Amino acid sequence: xxxxxxxxxxxxxxxxxxxxxxxxxxxxxxxxxxxxxxxxxxxxxxxxxxxxxxxxxxxxxxxxxxxxxxxxxxxxxxxxxxxxxxxxxxxxxxxxxxxxxxxxxxxxxxxxxxxxxxxxxxxxxxxxxxxxxxxxxxxxxxxxxxxxxxxxxxxxxxxxxxxxxxxxxxxxxxxxxxxxxxxxxxxxxxxxxxxxxxxxxxxxxxxxxxxxxxxxxxxxxxxxxxxxxxxxxxxxxxxxxxxxx
Amino acid sequence: xxxxxxxxxxxxxxxxxxxxxxxxxxxxxxxxxxxxxxxxxxxxxxxxxxxxxxxxxxxxxxxxxxxxxxxxxxxxxxxxxxxxxxxxxxxxxxxxxxxxxxxxxxxxxxxxxxxxxxxxxxxxxxxxxxxxxxxxxxxxxxxxxxxxxxxxxxxxxxxxxxxxxxxxxxxxxxxxxxxxxxxxxxxxxxxxxxxxxxxxxxxxxxxxxxxxxxxxxxxxxxxxxxxxxxxxxxxxxxxxxxxxxxxxxxxxxxxxxxxxxxxxxxxxxxxxxxxxxxxxxxxxxxxxxxxxxxxxxxxxxxxxxxxxxxxxxxxxxxxxxxxxxxxxx
Numbered sequence: 001x002x003x004x005x006x007x008x009x010x011x012x013x014x015x016x017x018x019x020x021x022x023x024x025x026x027x028x029x030x031x032x033x034x035x036x037x038x039x040x041x042x043x044x045x046x047x048x049x050x051x052x053x054x055x056x057x058x059x060x061x062x063x064x065x066x067x068x069x070x071x072x073x074x075x076x077x078x079x080x081x082x083x084x085x086x087x088x089x090x091x092x093x094x095x096x097x098x099x100x101x102x103x104x105x106x107x108x109x110x111x112x113x114x115x116x117x118x119x120x121x122x123x124x125x126x127x128x129x130x131x132x133x134x135x136x137x138x139x140x141x142x143x144x145x146x147x148x149x150x151x152x153x154x155x156x157x158x159x160x161x162x163x164x165x166x167x168x169x170x171x172x173x174x175x176x177x178x179x180x181x182x183x184x185x186x187x188x189x190x191x192x193x194x195x196x197x198x199x200x201x202x203x204x205x206x207x208x209x210x211x212x213x214x215x216x217x218x219x220x221x222x223x224x225x226x227x228x229x230x231x232x233x234x235x236x237x238x239x240x241x242x243x244x245x
Numbered sequence: 246x247x248x249x250x251x252x253x254x255x256x257x258x259x260x261x262x263x264x265x266x267x268x269x270x271x272x273x274x275x276x277x278x279x280x281x282x283x284x285x286x287x288x289x290x291x292x293x294x295x296x297x298x299x300x301x302x303x304x305x306x307x308x309x310x311x312x313x314x315x316x317x318x319x320x321x322x323x324x325x326x327x328x329x330x331x332x333x334x335x336x337x338x339x340x341x342x343x344x345x346x347x348x349x350x351x352x353x354x355x356x357x358x359x360x361x362x363x364x365x366x367x368x369x370x371x372x373x374x375x376x377x378x379x380x381x382x383x384x385x386x387x388x389x390x391x392x393x394x395x396x397x398x399x400x401x402x403x404x405x406x407x408x409x410x411x412x413x414x415x416x417x418x419x420x421x422x423x424x425x426x427x428x429x430x431x432x433x434x435x436x437x438x439x440x441x442x443x444x445x446x447x448x449x450x451x452x453x454x455x456x457x458x459x460x461x462x463x464x465x466x467x468x469x470x471x472x473x474x475x476x477x478x479x480x481x482x483x484x485x486x487x488x489x490x491x492x493x494x495x496x497x498x499x500x501x502x503x504x505x506x507x508x509x510x511x512x513x514x515x516x517x518x519x520x521x522x523x524x525x526x527x528x529x530x531x532x533x534x535x536x537x538x539x540x541x542x543x544x545x546x547x548x549x550x551x552x553x554x555x556x557x558x559x560x561x562x563x564x565x566x567x568x569x570x571x572x573x574x
Contacts, residue, residue, distance in 0.1 A: 050440060076442035088437045090430055101430050104423050105441035111451075113424040120423075163441070 001064045003028040003197040004167050009048055009058035011221075018044045019055070020221040026167075028063075029194040033212030034201045035242055041221040042201045043085060046169050049199075050082050051075050062167065077106060079166030083156040083173060085201070089144060095155055096140040099127040102159035130162035134188045150181035157188065168192070170200040174207055182207055205243075209233070217242060260406060264399045272515075273398045274470075279510045280402075280409040281466035286490040286502030287416055288459025293488065294497030295425065296452045297432030299355050301484050302342065302362025303460055308479035309365060310335035310464030315382035315474045316375065324388035332461050338365070339457025343450050350435075362484050369476040381475030384468060395469065405466055412459055416499055419455070428452050429497075493534050495541025504542050 006024040010017075018041045026032050034042050047053045049060055051072030059068045062078055070078070090098050100117065103126050104110040117123070131137040134154040144152070153173060160168055173189065174182050186207050192198065202208035209215075215232040217225040219241045225232050232238050259266075263276045285307055292298045313334040317327035346357040369376045376382065387395040395401045419425045430438045431445045439445050468474050477483075486509060494505025509527065517523035538545020 052436070052440070073439045073442055073444055076440065082440060084437070088434055090433050090437075092429075092433060097426070101426060101438075102441050104427065105438070105443050107423075109423050110427050110443060111424055113419050113422045113455075115423065116418075116421045117423050117426050118421065159441070 001028070002026060002061070003030065003063060004049070004199065005061040006045075006049065007059045007061070009045070009060070010056045011044060011048060011053065012056060018221050019048065021058070022218075022221070022223055024216060024223070026197055026199055028166075028197055030197055030214060031212045032197075032199045033208050033215045034199065034218060035203070035205075035208070035215060036218035037242060039220075040218040042218055043171055044221075045218070046082060046171055046199075046201065049169060050080060076163055076165075079164075080169070081160040081163045081165035081167075082169040083160050083171055085171040085175060087149075087152050087156060089152060089155055089159075091144050094141050094143050095131065095136060095147065095151075096124065096127050098144065098155055099130050099158050099162050100124070102162045103127055103130075106163055127162060130158045133161055133191065134158045135184060150177050150184070153177060153181070154185060154188065157185070161192070165196060167197045167199070170198060170202075172201055172203065174202055174204045186211070263406075264402060270398045273402050275510065275514050277398070277402045277405045277466075277470055278514065279507045280405045281463045281470065282487070282490065282510050283503040283506035284409055284412045284459055284466065285463035285487050286494070286506045287412055288456045288463060289487050290491045290496060290498075290502040291416075291419075291428075291452055291456040291459070293491050294495075294501070295420065295428050295432060296449055298346075298350060298449065298453075299488070300342075300346075300358040300456075301355050301481070301488065302358035302360070302365070303456075303487055304479050304481070304483035305362035305365035306335055306338055306342070306457055306460045307464040307467065307483070307487075308369060308474065308476075309338045310461035311468035311474040311478060312369060312376055312382065314465050314468045315384055318384055318386075319382055324386075324390075328388075328465055331465050332458070335461025335464060336454055336457045339453055339460070340450075342457075343453035347446060347449055347453070359481070359484075362479065362481065366476055366479040366481070369479050376476070379476065381473055384472040384474075387469050387472070401470065405470075408462060408466060412462065413499070413503070420499060424448070424451070489531060493531055493542060495543035495545070498541065498543050501541050501543040508542070 002025045004024070004026040006022055009019050009022040011019040022045060034045070036042050044053070048055050051067070051070060055068065059066060061067065062075070062080060065078070067075060067078065090101060100123055103123055107123075109115070109120070128137055128140060131140050134157050136151060136154055136158060139147070139151070147155070153176075157170070157173060160170075170189075173185055177185060182204070189198075189211060200208065200212065209229060212229065214226070214228055216223055217232060217238055224241060225235045225237050227235070264273050267273050267276065285303070289300060289303050292300050310331045313331035314327050317330050318324070322330070342358060342361050345361065346354050349357070370378060387401065389395065393400060395404050427438070427443055427448050430443065431448050435445050467478070490505035490509050491502045492505070493508060494503065495501025508530070512523055512527045512530065516526060520526055534542060534545070538548070540548070
């Protein structure tokens with residue numbers, strides 16, 4: 001059974017066809033890289049998979065279960081987590097509060113108006129574990145305005161990891177990072193166990209190519225090339241539309 | 246001792262002893278007014294401060310609960326039944342508000358609540374068989390729970406104080422709770438909350454009901470205090486007034502709405518006895534708040550106090566020792 005299957009996915013905004021019959025099938029434990037020039041429809045594909053926008057046509061299956069019509073808020077409960085290309089965190093709170101919110105999202109306790117969130121030992125503990133995985137446990141109590149861009153990128157990843165996803169969608173996790181920060185993020189991504197399937201959008205080819213086993217090249221909302229690392233890099237169409245040399 | 250706890254302790258003692266140190270019955274009544282308007286402001290603050298949803302129709306809900314109490318009493322029901330019915334009617338009205346207004350956020354939410362508030366005002370004004378129209382409804386008695394008559398200003402004050410303290414305690418628990426955190430999350434990043442598995446609409450809906458409960462409680466206290474309810478209470482100016490209480494005191498803080506209510510009620514009732522143009526004064530105070538502490542009185546004064554404290558402690562270090570480089574003259 002595949003972890004994630006996308007069949008004949010179509011989406012247009014008015015006259016703009018952003019997704020044209022995309023087929024995608026990701027095996028459990030796979031590391032899949034999605035590349036493509038700006039406007040190829042990569043983030044739209046993520047938004048369709050997570051249900052933030054509904055497709056005009058086509059279907060999405062998560063471990064064999066049809067989730068095309070499942071509301072996006074229910075998908076994290078089925079084991080899907082994502083990060084955002086544009087950092088989307090809770091700006092007035094501490095790092096650990098951000099991660100705690102991610103944990104609470106999957107817990108029935110999120111409806112509880114009577115307990116103190118800071119006194120939930122297991123919640124705080126899990127949040128710390130998630131922060132340890134991205135190397136931020138030492139600044140867990142720091143308010144977000146006092147953190148760097150690179151740290152915030154890692155908070156994004158920690159929030160997704162905290163939810164213990166089966167399928168993890170990473171939207172440009174290396175965007176805007178310095179070379180040192182890239183190495184840190186790379187290390188924490190490599191440490192994710194194989195029971196998590198990862199689909200990643202990334203432009204930074206040196207880190208991304210090292211990470212991914214299979215690569216899908218999108219162009220104008222269509223899958224142009226798909227295959228393993230060597231095949232896609234060697235394909236003349238990849239050079240033409242993406243690598244540019 | 247923690248200065249915050251100390252300040253709260255002093256405030257608590259001051260509140261409990263109000264009838265003993267206030268110069269007269271009139272001022273005890275003003276204190277009661279401050280307290281039930283503070284409950285009203287706390288209720289609106291759930292939406293404005295913690296959910297990021299600004300309502301301009303809350304006076305309608307406040308009035309509906311007051312009218313329901315008045316109507317039930319007029320129809321011959323006892324106080325307990327009237328109060329329970331008023332709470333149910335108030336919360337149910339809020340549920341209707343929420344279902345209609347939560348279709349949007351931001352300006353859309355403001356305009357829909359404004360329209361709903363105006364509809365309720367219109368009903369109160371024109372549905373004469375139910376509301377008495379312009380003449381309103383008068384209440385002849387206040388309740389006597391367990392033989393404790395609320396007829397005197399002092400006893401009414403203490404009852405209001407108990408309800409007020411319960412409301413504050415409930416809010417204090419709520420803002421620290423997971424649900425409170427989730428609500429603030431939907432204010433700051435609704436899209437992310439959805440992607441984390443939260444039901445953003447339902448969270449907002451529950452918050453609306455909570456706001457409706459506090460607003461109804463305040464409305465019932467109000468109608469028992471004045472023993473009269475007329476359409477004027479539901480007017481847009483009343484909605485704007487309570488919104489100003491929340492914003493001037495500090496939206497999204499626990500104490501802000503209480504301070505805001507104290508400010509507005511004091512200027513409206515006490516200061517208006519000395520200054521004929523008290524509206525002008527209130528306006529000037531709001532302008533000053535916006536300029537000096539746009540985040541509201543409570544967070545603003547906390548910020549200024551911290552700044553002053555910080556500078557006081559910094560001063561000895563800032564003075565350069567002899568022979569070292571000081572700032573240029």
